[in-house]
Amino acid sequence: MTRLALGGAALAACLAVAAQRPDTTNYEEAKVPKYTLPDPLAMRNGERVRDAKTWTTRRRPEILEIYRSEVFGRSPAAPAKLDFEVASVDKAALGGKAVRKQVTVWFAGRNGGPKMDILIYLPAGAKKPAPLFLGLGFLGNDSVSLDPGVKLGEEWAPDPATRKMVKRANAETARGAAAQRWQLDMILARGYGLATINYADIEPDFDGGMPYGIRPLFFRPGQTQPAPDDWAAIGAWAWGLSRAMDYLETDRDIDAKHVAVFGHSRLGKTALWAGAQDTRFAMVISNESGEGGAAISRRNFGERTADLNARFPHWFCANFKKYSGREEEMPFDAHMLLALIAPRPLYVASAEGDQWSDPRGEFLAAVAASPVWALFGKRGIGTDQMPGNRQPIQHAVAYHIREGKHDVTTYDWEQYLKFAGAQWKSK
Numbered sequence: 283m284t285r286l287a288l289g290g291a292a293l294a295a296c297l298a299v300a301a302q303r304p305d306t307t308n309y310e311e312a313k314v315p316k317y318t319l320p321d322p323l324a325m326r327n328g329e330r331v332r333d334a335k336t337w338t339t340r341r342r343p344e345i346l347e348i349y350r351s352e353v354f355g356r357s358p359a360a361p362a363k364l365d366f367e368v369a370s371v372d373k374a375a376l377g378g379k380a381v382r383k384q385v386t387v388w389f390a391g392r393n394g395g396p397k398m399d400i401l402i403y404l405p406a407g408a409k410k411p412a413p414l415f416l417g418l419g420f421l422g423n424d425s426v427s428l429d430p431g432v433k434l435g436e437e438w439a440p441d442p443a444t445r446k447m448v449k450r451a452n453a454e455t456a457r458g459a460a461a462q463r464w465q466l467d468m469i470l471a472r473g474y475g476l477a478t479i480n481y482a483d484i485e486p487d488f489d490g491g492m493p494y495g496i497r498p499l500f501f502r503p504g505q506t507q508p509a510p511d512d513w514a515a516i517g518a519w520a521w522g523l524s525r526a527m528d529y530l531e532t533d534r535d536i537d538a539k540h541v542a543v544f545g546h547s548r549l550g551k552t553a554l555w556a557g558a559q560d561t562r563f564a565m566v567i568s569n570e571s572g573e574g575g576a577a578i579s580r581r582n583f584g585e586r587t588a589d590l591n592a593r594f595p596h597w598f599c600a601n602f603k604k605y606s607g608r609e610e611e612m613p614f615d616a617h618m619l620l621a622l623i624a625p626r627p628l629y630v631a632s633a634e635g636d637q638w639s640d641p642r643g644e645f646l647a648a649v650a651a652s653p654v655w656a657l658f659g660k661r662g663i664g665t666d667q668m669p670g671n672r673q674p675i676q677h678a679v680a681y682h683i684r685e686g687k688h689d690v691t692t693y694d695w696e697q698y699l700k701f702a703g704a705q706w707k708s709k
């Protein structure tokens with residue numbers, strides 16, 4: 283794991299995880315015990331969902347409520363003082379290939395309070411509003427490309443002397459550090475825009491990071507800690523994506539009806555939760571989101587609920603803690619999180635070298651969610667045979683696995699662009 287892959291806070295957390303990873307982790311398919319998934323089409327009162335309307339008006343809200351109370355916690359609505367400041371527009375960025383905008387989203391008014399910075403690139407010379415990929419990144423927006431016009435960001439990292447997490451301005455030398463993961467040129471060449479935000483702008487990613495993020499802004503008088511079903515860090519990051527969408531809807535250069543929300547790993551879990559709650563996201567892409575994301579929790583393979591709760595106690599709401607080692611008691615599983623995206627296009631992607639994320643568990647969740655797309659006359663995965671490397675299945679629910687490690691690669695982006703092109707062809 284290098285600085286290319288993760289920001290300081292995420293990197294520190296990851297190294298800690300690598301050191302502590304238990305030797306009880308199962309990586310043998312033959313040793314996965316049998317399990318029974320909750321039926322996404324069986325309502326709490328025992329009635330069966332047989333049509334799209336019953337799904338949308340009755341079953342979907344039931345599942346959303348389960349995810350709110352038991353998994354990610356409840357998120358507040360947009361704050362009244364939400365304000366967008368278009369800080370800069372360059373119509374000839376990247377040597378004339380792109381329009382670049384840098385927008386500051388002020389969460390509590392333009393007063394120096396909490397804020398996040400959105401970096402937006404749109405194809406230059408577009409004749410109509412551009413469809414766009416929106417994603418949180420582990421690093422500052424200056425990591426997306428070598429473009430010298432992007433404001434340097436700030437990141438949290440452990441202070442070498444005190445080991446405490448501190449926020450620091452990025453150095454010019456870090457510019458472009460995550461460029462491989464964003465494939466900006468390819469995205470623009472296909473006629474899409476890209477918008478990114480450093481997730482640490484919303485809340486820094488470490489246990490104890492909450493006071494430095496936006497959650498305290500919403501505390502009730504006297505409250506200092508989240509309630510058991512209050513949002514946690516993933517909820518906060520997902521909420522930030524929705525606030526970015528609030529801005530995108532105001533920008534006439536952007537086709538806000540065609541915004542795909544994308545995320546990798548913990549930010550893939552975040553993209554799924556953002557897409558589940560906010561139906562303005564027209565497409566959801568989960569890149570190796572793993573446990574607590576697209577992977578079936580009941581499968582004893584790779585990372586488990588107890589691992590998440592022990593190492594990243596700030597990611598999920600306090601109610602989620604009770605499921606450590608008790609996955610069979612969950613009134614939900616990952617296929618139900620995926621089903622909340624229906625009937626919008628969903629892409630689940632895995633990597634062979636990322637067994638910790640349980641690629642087969644990610645595939646099986648996409649399979650088990652597919653009957654919900656069928657209610658809308660859309661084709662889901664359509665097979666329970668897991669495809670081999672680089673054999674993508676791309677219907678309204680898509681899946682691929684590729685060789686290589688836990689990462690976002692050119693191959694992954696090629697698939698997402700192909701998928702968006704096919705799913706949005708009627709646009």
Ligand code: GTR
Nearest residue numbers: 296299547548549572573585
């Ligand atoms: C790991 C964590 C995973 C995944 C990953 C990441 O340490 O166990 O759930 O989210 O981090 O975000 O890179």
